Amino acid sequence: SSSQNTSSGAGTKNALGVKLPAGAAPAADQYYVQPFDSTGASYKALDFYENVYSRAPLADQFDIPLVRLNQDYQIVPGAASSWEQSADKNSWTFHLRKGIMWSDGKELTAADYVETLRYSADPKHAWDFSWFWSGVIKNYTDAVAGKVPTSSIGVKQGEDKYTLVIETEGPVAYIPSACLYTTPLSAAALHKYGSGSYNINPATCVTCGPYKLTKFDPTAQIVLGPNKKYTGPFKPTVDTLVGKIYAGGDMLPRFQTGQVDEISVTPLDLKIAAKNPKTKDLHLYKNPNDFEIWYTFFDTKKPPFDNIKVRQALAHSVDRDSLVKSLLAPLATPAYGYLMPGYPFAVEDQLKPYTNYDPAKAKSLLAEAGYPNGKGFPPVKFYWWANAVSNTEAVVQALTHTWNSVLGINITLQQLDKTTFYARMNKKPTDISMGFVSYGMDYFDASNMLSVYKSDGRHNWNNAQYDKLLAKGAAESRSAARQEIYTEAQVQLTKEAPGVFIFHLLYGYYYAPYMQGKALAKNKNGYDGIQWPGFAATSDSLQNLHVAQNKQNWPRQKPSGIS
Amino acid sequence: MTMALGRSAVRSSNSGFWHAAWYRYRRNRLALVSGVIAVLIVLVALFAPLIAPYGYAAQDLSQSLVGPSLHHLLGTDELGRDLLSRAIYGAQTSMTIAVGAPLVGALIGIPIGIASGWFGGLVDAITLRAFEIFTMVPQILLALLLIALFGSGVLKLLLFLGVTAWVGFARLARAQYIALRDRDFVVAARAMGVPTWRIITVHVLPSAVGPLIVFFVQQVPATIFAAAGFSFLGLGVQDPTADWGKMINDGQQYVTINLTVALLPIVCIALATLTFSFAGDGLRDALDPTSR
Amino acid sequence: MVAYLARRFLTLLLVMFVVTMLIFGLMHAVPGGPFDQTQQPLPGPAMANVMRKYGLDQPIWRQYLNWLWALLHGDLGIPFEQPTMTVTGLIAKAWPITLLVGGLTILLSYVGGLVMGCVAALRHNTWLDWLLTSAVSTVGVALPNYVVGFLLISLFSVKLGWLPVGGWGQPQDLILPVIAFSLYPMALMARYTRASTLEVTYADYVRMGRARGLSERRLTVRYILRTALIPLITIMGPNIPNILTGSIFIEATFALPGLGSYFTTASLHRDYPLILALVLIVAVLWGTCYILSDVAYTLVDPRVRLEGLSR
Amino acid sequence: MHDDQQPQELSGRPLLEVRDLQVSFRLERSTIYAVQGLDLRVGAGERLGVVGESGSGKSVSAQSVLRMVPSPGRITGGDILFDGESLLSQPEHRMRHVRGRQIGMIPQSPMTSLNPVLTVEDHFDEVLSLHLGLAGAERRDRTVELLRSVGIPDPATRMREYPHRLSGGQLQRVMIALAMACRPRLLIADEPTTALDVTIQAQILKLFDDLVAQSNVGAILITHNLGIVAGHCDRVVVMYAGRVMETATVTELFARPAHPYTLGLLRCVPRLTATRTRKFHAIPGLPPRVTERIDACPFAPRCERATDTCRTQTPPLDDIRPGHSIACWHPVTDATEVVMTSTPTTPATPATPATPTAAEPPVPTAPDPLLEVEGLVVHYQVRGAGTVVRRRETVHAVDGVDLSLDTHQTLGLVGESGCGKSTTGRSVLLLERPTAGSVRFEGRDLTALSRRELSGLRRRMQIVFQDPVGSLNPRHTVGQLLREPLHVHHLVPKQRQRERVEELLDLVGLPTDAVSRFPHEFSGGQCQRIGIARALAAEPSFLVLDEPVSALDVSIQAQILQLLTDLQDRLGLSYLFIAHDLAVVGQMSDRVAVMYLGKIVEIAERDSLYARPHHPYTQGLFSAVPVPDPTFSRERGDTVVGGEVPSSLAPPPGCRFHTRCPLARERCRTEEPPLEQVAPGHRVACHFADEAVRDNPFDLAPAAEV
Numbered sequence A: 001s002s003s004q005n006t007s008s009g010a011g012t013k014n015a016l017g018v019k020l021p022a023g024a025a026p027a028a029d030q031y032y033v034q035p036f037d038s039t040g041a042s043y044k045a046l047d048f049y050e051n052v053y054s055r056a057p058l059a060d061q062f063d064i065p066l067v068r069l070n071q072d073y074q075i076v077p078g079a080a081s082s083w084e085q086s087a088d089k090n091s092w093t094f095h096l097r098k099g100i101m102w103s104d105g106k107e108l109t110a111a112d113y114v115e116t117l118r119y120s121a122d123p124k125h126a127w128d129f130s131w132f133w134s135g136v137i138k139n140y141t142d143a144v145a146g147k148v149p150t151s152s153i154g155v156k157q158g159e160d161k162y163t164l165v166i167e168t169e170g171p172v173a174y175i176p177s178a179c180l181y182t183t184p185l186s187a188a189a190l191h192k193y194g195s196g197s198y199n200i201n202p203a204t205c206v207t208c209g210p211y212k213l214t215k216f217d218p219t220a221q222i223v224l225g226p227n228k229k230y231t232g233p234f235k236p237t238v239d240t241l242v243g244k245i246y247a248g249g250d251m252l253p254r255f256q257t258g259q260v261d262e263i264s265v266t267p268l269d270l271k272i273a274a275k276n277p278k279t280k281d282l283h284l285y286k287n288p289n290d291f292e293i294w295y296t297f298f299d300t301k302k303p304p305f306d307n308i309k310v311r312q313a314l315a316h317s318v319d320r321d322s323l324v325k326s327l328l329a330p331l332a333t334p335a336y337g338y339l340m341p342g343y344p345f346a347v348e349d350q351l352k353p354y355t356n357y358d359p360a361k362a363k364s365l366l367a368e369a370g371y372p373n374g375k376g377f378p379p380v381k382f383y384w385w386a387n388a389v390s391n392t393e394a395v396v397q398a399l400t401h402t403w404n405s406v407l408g409i410n411i412t413l414q415q416l417d418k419t420t421f422y423a424r425m426n427k428k429p430t431d432i433s434m435g436f437v438s439y440g441m442d443y444f445d446a447s448n449m450l451s452v453y454k455s456d457g458r459h460n461w462n463n464a465q466y467d468k469l470l471a472k473g474a475a476e477s478r479s480a481a482r483q484e485i486y487t488e489a490q491v492q493l494t495k496e497a498p499g500v501f502i503f504h505l506l507y508g509y510y511y512a513p514y515m516q517g518k519a520l521a522k523n524k525n526g527y528d529g530i531q532w533p534g535f536a537a538t539s540d541s542l543q544n545l546h547v548a549q550n551k552q553n554w555p556r557q558k559p560s561g562i563s
Numbered sequence B: 001m002t003m004a005l006g007r008s009a010v011r012s013s014n015s016g017f018w019h020a021a022w023y024r025y026r027r028n029r030l031a032l033v034s035g036v037i038a039v040l041i042v043l044v045a046l047f048a049p050l051i052a053p054y055g056y057a058a059q060d061l062s063q064s065l066v067g068p069s070l071h072h073l074l075g076t077d078e079l080g081r082d083l084l085s086r087a088i089y090g091a092q093t094s095m096t097i098a099v100g101a102p103l104v105g106a107l108i109g110i111p112i113g114i115a116s117g118w119f120g121g122l123v124d125a126i127t128l129r130a131f132e133i134f135t136m137v138p139q140i141l142l143a144l145l146l147i148a149l150f151g152s153g154v155l156k157l158l159l160f161l162g163v164t165a166w167v168g169f170a171r172l173a174r175a176q177y178i179a180l181r182d183r184d185f186v187v188a189a190r191a192m193g194v195p196t197w198r199i200i201t202v203h204v205l206p207s208a209v210g211p212l213i214v215f216f217v218q219q220v221p222a223t224i225f226a227a228a229g230f231s232f233l234g235l236g237v238q239d240p241t242a243d244w245g246k247m248i249n250d251g252q253q254y255v256t257i258n259l260t261v262a263l264l265p266i267v268c269i270a271l272a273t274l275t276f277s278f279a280g281d282g283l284r285d286a287l288d289p290t291s292r
Numbered sequence C: 001m002v003a004y005l006a007r008r009f010l011t012l013l014l015v016m017f018v019v020t021m022l023i024f025g026l027m028h029a030v031p032g033g034p035f036d037q038t039q040q041p042l043p044g045p046a047m048a049n050v051m052r053k054y055g056l057d058q059p060i061w062r063q064y065l066n067w068l069w070a071l072l073h074g075d076l077g078i079p080f081e082q083p084t085m086t087v088t089g090l091i092a093k094a095w096p097i098t099l100l101v102g103g104l105t106i107l108l109s110y111v112g113g114l115v116m117g118c119v120a121a122l123r124h125n126t127w128l129d130w131l132l133t134s135a136v137s138t139v140g141v142a143l144p145n146y147v148v149g150f151l152l153i154s155l156f157s158v159k160l161g162w163l164p165v166g167g168w169g170q171p172q173d174l175i176l177p178v179i180a181f182s183l184y185p186m187a188l189m190a191r192y193t194r195a196s197t198l199e200v201t202y203a204d205y206v207r208m209g210r211a212r213g214l215s216e217r218r219l220t221v222r223y224i225l226r227t228a229l230i231p232l233i234t235i236m237g238p239n240i241p242n243i244l245t246g247s248i249f250i251e252a253t254f255a256l257p258g259l260g261s262y263f264t265t266a267s268l269h270r271d272y273p274l275i276l277a278l279v280l281i282v283a284v285l286w287g288t289c290y291i292l293s294d295v296a297y298t299l300v301d302p303r304v305r306l307e308g309l310s311r
Numbered sequence D: 001m002h003d004d005q006q007p008q009e010l011s012g013r014p015l016l017e018v019r020d021l022q023v024s025f026r027l028e029r030s031t032i033y034a035v036q037g038l039d040l041r042v043g044a045g046e047r048l049g050v051v052g053e054s055g056s057g058k059s060v061s062a063q064s065v066l067r068m069v070p071s072p073g074r075i076t077g078g079d080i081l082f083d084g085e086s087l088l089s090q091p092e093h094r095m096r097h098v099r100g101r102q103i104g105m106i107p108q109s110p111m112t113s114l115n116p117v118l119t120v121e122d123h124f125d126e127v128l129s130l131h132l133g134l135a136g137a138e139r140r141d142r143t144v145e146l147l148r149s150v151g152i153p154d155p156a157t158r159m160r161e162y163p164h165r166l167s168g169g170q171l172q173r174v175m176i177a178l179a180m181a182c183r184p185r186l187l188i189a190d191e192p193t194t195a196l197d198v199t200i201q202a203q204i205l206k207l208f209d210d211l212v213a214q215s216n217v218g219a220i221l222i223t224h225n226l227g228i229v230a231g232h233c234d235r236v237v238v239m240y241a242g243r244v245m246e247t248a249t250v251t252e253l254f255a256r257p258a259h260p261y262t263l264g265l266l267r268c269v270p271r272l273t274a275t276r277t278r279k280f281h282a283i284p285g286l287p288p289r290v291t292e293r294i295d296a297c298p299f300a301p302r303c304e305r306a307t308d309t310c311r312t313q314t315p316p317l318d319d320i321r322p323g324h325s326i327a328c329w330h331p332v333t334d335a336t337e338v339v340m341t342s343t344p345t346t347p348a349t350p351a352t353p354a355t356p357t358a359a360e361p362p363v364p365t366a367p368d369p370l371l372e373v374e375g376l377v378v379h380y381q382v383r384g385a386g387t388v389v390r391r392r393e394t395v396h397a398v399d400g401v402d403l404s405l406d407t408h409q410t411l412g413l414v415g416e417s418g419c420g421k422s423t424t425g426r427s428v429l430l431l432e433r434p435t436a437g438s439v440r441f442e443g444r445d446l447t448a449l450s451r452r453e454l455s456g457l458r459r460r461m462q463i464v465f466q467d468p469v470g471s472l473n474p475r476h477t478v479g480q481l482l483r484e485p486l487h488v489h490h491l492v493p494k495q496r497q498r499e500r501v502e503e504l505l506d507l508v509g510l511p512t513d514a515v516s517r518f519p520h521e522f523s524g525g526q527c528q529r530i531g532i533a534r535a536l537a538a539e540p541s542f543l544v545l546d547e548p549v550s551a552l553d554v555s556i557q558a559q560i561l562q563l564l565t566d567l568q569d570r571l572g573l574s575y576l577f578i579a580h581d582l583a584v585v586g587q588m589s590d591r592v593a594v595m596y597l598g599k600i601v602e603i604a605e606r607d608s609l610y611a612r613p614h615h616p617y618t619q620g621l622f623s624a625v626p627v628p629d630p631t632f633s634r635e636r637g638d639t640v641v642g643g644e645v646p647s648s649l650a651p652p653p654g655c656r657f658h659t660r661c662p663l664a665r666e667r668c669r670t671e672e673p674p675l676e677q678v679a680p681g682h683r684v685a686c687h688f689a690d691e692a693v694r695d696n697p698f699d700l701a702p703a704a705e706v
């Protein structure tokens, strides 16, 4: 059924008791339908601490993290109203708000956080994100390995049940940022059900967030309705969330026909939309989302990439600007370094000398490496997996063509399925000597993204000095000092060229014209659309989005199964 | 003695059968035209480097998705590559797979089918089970697993499609040999003391080969399809190699932006499949000397 | 009959045993496991925990026996891809969709193909014959079904806005996928029907029927069609399992949450229990269709005895 | 019985009259003028025979009467009057009431003429309700009655069977019942017995006679066998190349044939003569393909009497006597003489009652026969029905056969279809491994030979098949076919091969330019010549001839038989000559063996056997042979061998023939008769052979008396 309601709901209240803002559609229309492509994804859970990489759409809405992120990526209070680091810098204390109630009638307390984190370290649970706290929270690594009981990890209740103490292995400056990932499970429910899977069943779902689960069908749609017992501080105007799950296919027509309220567009979609009278004038929202860097990595322990000159030659022979312009624009920016401008401590100008487009230099570097005009350079396979958002297929072809034509070498492409690609890349030592991958941030700090290149990290590259810089940066809490450290680390990384950084991805979105609110407005970096981490409990966009009157008569179709 | 014989052209006895087949084929206009086009496609494929104005991988990012012009007769694709050239090189890849895979299938399947049809008994029983096993395994699944194991590429795709195509050839060869095994002319050959291998090859094969050739020709479009399916899943031919199936999948997204990108490979495939199936039908009739 | 069924069933079991064993070995040989992570690999101990949890730490022959044992108890396991469900549950959810689309496809393609083939044969060598045989087979045989699907969407959904672009839930969602899916089998069917009808048209017994004064209509229905359709059973039988297990291409193009897509995702995710379940489904379906078409053959053609049937 | 002197049509307007019928087939690049001016008339109760070689337009004429000429064919002229009304001007729906209701049709191949997916009863239901409006019990009763009248045992149950469960003979009975179902006034039988065994043929023809007599229908019996015409028709039309050559009453035609073509046909019919002849009368050449209207006598190219007139002017069909017309410029006036000289011994009747001892002494037997078969048994294992484990059943194809054959001799082997003749022939050549027994050829036991030794011997013994086209590889040219044996056995050096092939072609009377052609480009007779040439290429001393002429027209048959006889004389060959036709066997053989269900029931010198068949089965076979002599046919009793050959899966115990033997009694059912000598070289396997010779259950009496 398609509703093209143009009447106003301003001033009335939605199911959560929120007064609708001026220009809003009636309460019945305050639902938000987002599309999800399930290709290559598997939906195992709705909670971060149950499963991270296989979370279903609309996850983490049933609880409140200690801190949240605003549109400008600033840490703002969440369940914790304040926090401070201890004098010895080895622990952090968070003070929780009182009176946030779980739907089973219990109050949200430090115990929920403690139990959740202990559960995360439980070897039996085998949590897929446990590396995140390893080496950060005290004893966490040992607990995961089963050497100490989970009760010995450094997460404790403080002086009262509203105080949470996190002890770290050493001084860790970025704990508040990292605490974005603290959407807790209910300790009571966790005990009752033995795992966090209780939240994928509407009958057993326990929530302290504004939504409760009404339908979980990971092959078709997931629906969250208003949690009428909600007592928390953040009340959204949109009281129903629908995650439509599609097994592939083009999203653009689904958006055009009003099946969904929003889509993330690919560079190709933009070109198609521009030809369509209905979509050509739509505003393109774009933002860096998780600040993805797309880059070519090398196995630096194997020839020919064990030769730094070879790697540098490859770095200098890519004309990033024109590549981005013709294949990705406006949804990417050229990457001269690993961190995207706008990301904490990112620098660019200092790195350009090592990565600028300079074919002559590239050639001479290759000659110095012993392969004049590519002569003698062994044939190399360049592995990749397909990703439409980043137009990988075109990019890798352009790259290959560039390298082969500029340097006179012979690189051939080999596509793999995602599973095989990562299985082979992550093998120790890696089974792929040259491949194309991305990395997006997990939390908003340089330490996160840069740690990818730590020794024994993702790629087969070791640099003691780089490791030292990262350790120093993590312990340092003064911003200016950190900037210095991280700048040096970035220079070090770029100069050594264990990879060739190609572009930083920008996510583009179309929102149906009736989707409005401050959440979509430009942030201080000039990006608009809902910023990372999305329309989630970890973000303040929840309160800042509403469904306005459908003045443009956009063909909105109300999904089945919502009231 | 009156000889009620037909055409009286003097022909050499060896080329006689093929000559007669060619005569019959020629009379079928649709088959003839299709055959000519099919041969043209193969020629284009063979001489692609000579015919194509550009290389299949030659890029010019500044010329992305431009329409037909004097420089690019059919326009360019997203990476600014000449579409005409890609279609021509695509013929090379597509035809290599489309002809190569059935060839592999035939080379494996026909001897097995012949053995099972001719000797029967245990050989036949085992072959029949093998048919079932191969039919029962979902092809896509098997392909994905094998590709994950061995990687993909023109040659591997060709081998995979060939290895899974053997059943069809074996079945057909088996049926043919069973049908022919007890025919009088075969018994006559046995009575003559012709050794078994010679009966199988010289006496029975020419009669069995007609349907096999036809099946082969029909497999050509079927294989183009299958290969295109793998490209659809991103597991077929590797970039930047040009291949029609791949070009379809890449190009169909551009239907509203640049029609030629989307249509060209579809037209190529349609043309190839149709000409090959018509040519196959024509061959079937032509290779049967008793048809009018 | 009973003996025939028993014998077929036994061979089917044997073949299935071999097939599953083959796939089992193959999927374990492939790089990457079901619990591999993409961004960061699981720490060793955690990985070991998972492996133990799912019995993947045991030797492969053990795993196979375990699977067989569970299977004997009707347990297909838990899909790694969706551990919140059982494999049986997942199939029970996805397959009906595929069955509906497939069933309608079979209906449309078989009925459509039959009608076209018959009409073409009965109007042999006329423009109608030409149109039906060439037009349908051109589209059906010359274009992959996802291309047809894409063209249909472009025209009927995006351009004309008559039908949904894909998805699942309303009856209209079925129309385009069924059409796109049908074309190929329909073309095949039309082609074979035409050939076998033509063959029967000149049979002795049809001539004799005419000599007894039977009307052309009666001859067509009782004499020509009835016998012309017999060979189609063997020709079309093997297509049914393919159609009923869905096409990944059609499902992807029309975003149908059916079984077909699992054929790719299951192997891409290394979802062992699901892979094996799918293999079983195909094998059972295939075996069933094989037997059914044999039985159907004997029912419609009194000349055929099951025992003598061989292919 | 019918009175041949008074053709009934004179009594009034004929039931069917065909006037100057023209039918042609427009093919892509040629037109076949299949019928070019046919005139014929049939009265009620009259049986009209239509004879002629293959392709002479018989079937097309019959189809025209029902307006059922197949697709590219069209009736282009003339008229067909049924009961005075023109059928050609009837609208199609009226025609449907003529078909089946007024005119019944009996087909050539009963096995393919019933809808395989309908039961026998369904077929009757259709016609009975369509034409007579019968339904329910009435319809069922009528069906039962009809089936009973054609001799189907237990009709009420048999009618529920599907056609494939019935034998060929039974199917033909069903077809006849079906044709008679609505009591039509005209019956057209197009070669109704060509596909059947002689014994069954006799049964069917008797049935046909009875029905015509009882129901007073007019009947057209199409056949290429003049013997059948003699016994079962009142008047005859002889067709050639789509035209009528001669028409007369049966007695008149056989007594005074006036057209050289009729004469030719008559002379090449194989007869049951007293002694063997080595001279065959064949019409030379082949019937023409009528792709143009011939403005001449179409038979002229094959006629020894032809003059320039014949080659340039069409002879009109003129009466030479009342009721006897011919189309010929030079009619034969003294036909009797010609017919007589063509058969040197007494015609038609099975010989003088020469006692076996009085017969010429047989060729002195060489001490060592060329071929000696002892206790030959061939069983086939077939898969039968079964419960869990499939039962294997045994086909007793050959069940203990002893034969011997001397150099330069011919041994004939006769028997009904399925009795194991071919199997015997093949296992003699070891193409089929005998289950038991031995085969000695030139003194060596073939069953004991190794593969290699055997393949060396193969060139000494060859085989010629029944289906002349099917036995030649369709993908090989004649040259390749003939070179193959030369190549396999390294008989002649490569450079001489071509020469040798030409020699072979010459030997069998084919032009040398045949070398580069394919078998399908030749007629059946020519193909058989190629088959013979191929057999001879290996220079064998012994040939198995497995019904080499059964598939051929009589005129061609005679050509081939002559060729075989000449070759035997020239090359000193020995033949095992297999046929199901006693007349043909008799013309070719020195000794004859009669087979029944895998066993030899009688074996003797040719003349001895033909003079005095001892076994009731042999006698039955004799009585079934159609004889081209109306007087004889009429006088001969009409007792025929009843029933059909039992299944060789479970042959009857005791004497295998007892199920069909008029003399059978208890002993025959239990005790198997041994093959015993009744006269020198004449052995019979019958407990009551004496009685059989004395009483002759199959009315061979006239033969004995002459």
Ligand SMILES: Nc1ncnc2c1ncn2[C@@H]1O[C@H](COP(=O)(O)OP(=O)(O)OP(=O)(O)O)[C@@H](O)[C@H]1O
Pocket: D025, D032, D033, D034, D052, D053, D054, D055, D056, D057, D058, D059, D060, D061, D070, D071, D072, D073, D224, D289, D290
């Ligand atoms: N359907 C047809 N298409 C073309 N030519 C035909 C067709 N039917 C018959 N003829 C031709 O018509 C001529 C007469 O055929 P017809 O079948 O009447 O011969 P026939 O005397 O019945 O011979 P036979 O003894 O072989 O049955 C032949 O030359 C034959 O080739």
Ligand SMILES: Nc1ncnc2c1ncn2[C@@H]1O[C@H](COP(=O)(O)OP(=O)(O)OP(=O)(O)O)[C@@H](O)[C@H]1O
Pocket: D380, D381, D382, D395, D396, D397, D398, D415, D416, D417, D418, D419, D420, D421, D422, D423, D424, D580, D648
């Ligand atoms: N390969 C075989 N397998 C099973 N049964 C067979 C085989 N060949 C022949 N028979 C059976 O053996 C019996 C004798 O067959 P055979 O061909 O020798 O008979 P025939 O006298 O030559 O008959 P016809 O006159 O029909 O040629 C028949 O019942 C036949 O069905």
Ligand SMILES: [Mg+2]
Pocket: D058, D059, D060, D190, D191
């Ligand atoms: Mg005929």
Ligand SMILES: [Mg+2]
Pocket: D421, D422, D423, D546
């Ligand atoms: Mg035989």
